[in-house]
Amino acid sequence: SNNKLDDDLPDINLNLGELDFTSEDFLLDEVDVHIQENLEDDIVKEALKKGVDLRQYSKEIEHELLKVENESVQDYIKESQNIASLHKQIAAFDTILQRMEQMLNGFQGDLSSISTEIQSLQDQSIAMNIKLKNRQAIRGELSQYVDEMVIPESMITAILESPVTEDDFKEQLHELNHKINFVKEQSFRDARACLDVKDVLEKLKIKAISKIREFLLQKIYAFRKPMTNY
Template sequence: MIFFINSELQLPQDFEDDVVQEVLKTGTDLRQYSRQIEKELKEVENRSIQDYIKESQNIASLHNQIAACDNILERMESMLMNFQLDLGSISTEILYLQKKSVIMSQQLSNRQLIRGPLSQFIEDMTVSETLIMGIMDAPVTEKEFLLQLQTLNHKINFVKEQSYKEAKSCQDVKEILEKLKIKAMSKIRTYILEQIYKFRKPMTNYQVPQNNMLKYKFFFEFVLANERNVAEEICGEYIGTMSKIYYSYFKSYSTRLMKLQFEEGATKDDLMGVEDTAGRGIFHKNSLKNRGTVFSIGNRADVLNIQLEAPIVVPHTASKVRVHVSIALAACCGRSCQSAE
């Protein structure tokens, strides 16, 4: 059956293909054309099968490569997933480390702030071996003992202050400080009393040991601050000793001054402006033997100019000087008498 194309007919959309339109225009039998096309397709299919058969090894190799790639990609996916999880954990750890770094930095700053006061506290609280040896073995007159005594006094006051704050470390050093204080107190008491007893020796210039004691005035300050009973004992001994010394000195001065006192007193008739004839009469008698020296200044000004600032006079020393002067004058007088004969 032959189909003729009518230009006026409306073709379906599938017939708008160029090949179909060409077949319709040439008047070709469609069934024959269909069988021909089917035959060509069969031939193409056979050739394709032969090509597939020829490339079967390559296809198998390609399949294996694709499977291997698929395994590799699967492992890579697993690795990337694990890496993503690791990155998440690393990010969390970084945040944790940042927070910890801030905390550690704050702790370091706090430790640096407290380092100075804490070091000073430990130094003030610690009782070193040097301190113990200085208090126990060093003689009182050595400088080492004085330095260690000042250190001991500072530590005693510091521990006493910290005990009010209920510092537990005070209990660790309180006993040893108390023993050192007792030892130092005993040595100081013995030394000061020995110095005071030196004043009681006859013919002793007490100013020398007094000046020596001034070098160790911190000893008495330490005793007064830590043991008032011992300080009162030392004060009592010193006051008693010096009272007796000053009493003996003033008694000697008073005795010698009484010997210099005039037994006769000046009257109105003994004034320097009165004429010698004014007091003469039958019942008048001159009462003063040395009238000219009653109102004269003499060497009294030396008391203000020289003797006021002069060192204290030690009685036994002055007595020795007077004896030597008397001997010298007697010797001079003896030589003068011999020359006159």
């Protein structure tokens, strides 16, 4: 039956070429490549030149590596305390840096608050400056208004006591006329301050007219007398 099964199966001939890993040629090529790479190593070349046994040389290198490894472990053990201390210092520095960061954040917040206050002060300063300019402008106009409205004592004295012929009387009479016209103009604007000076101005006006009338009558009487012009 086996012969019959073999007869029934077709002949399969797989030609894998370079992919045929089962071939002896492929295994030998791999070994050759590995050997060639090792032979190109500088240390191996130096050992071959000196005629050193590579197996013995390999053991010596392995021994040296183990020795270096043990020394490294011993060095690490010796420095373990220093490393632990360094770790603690780094942790302490981290804590200090965190505190400094918190302080800087707080300082930044304070600066922001101060900046807001400075801006508020600047706004208040600008507002006060505007108010000051407005008050100065109003004060100038108000001062002029008060000067126009107030009756100085010098005017009252000159109108009541100075002779009509003196310059002081004439100047104060001119100023009195100006104030009367000013008060009359302000009366049409319903200025209450006019009520405080209106009566005084009216009395001074009557007094000035009376003095001028008396002066003129005296002159007229003087002209009527005979030989007055001689």
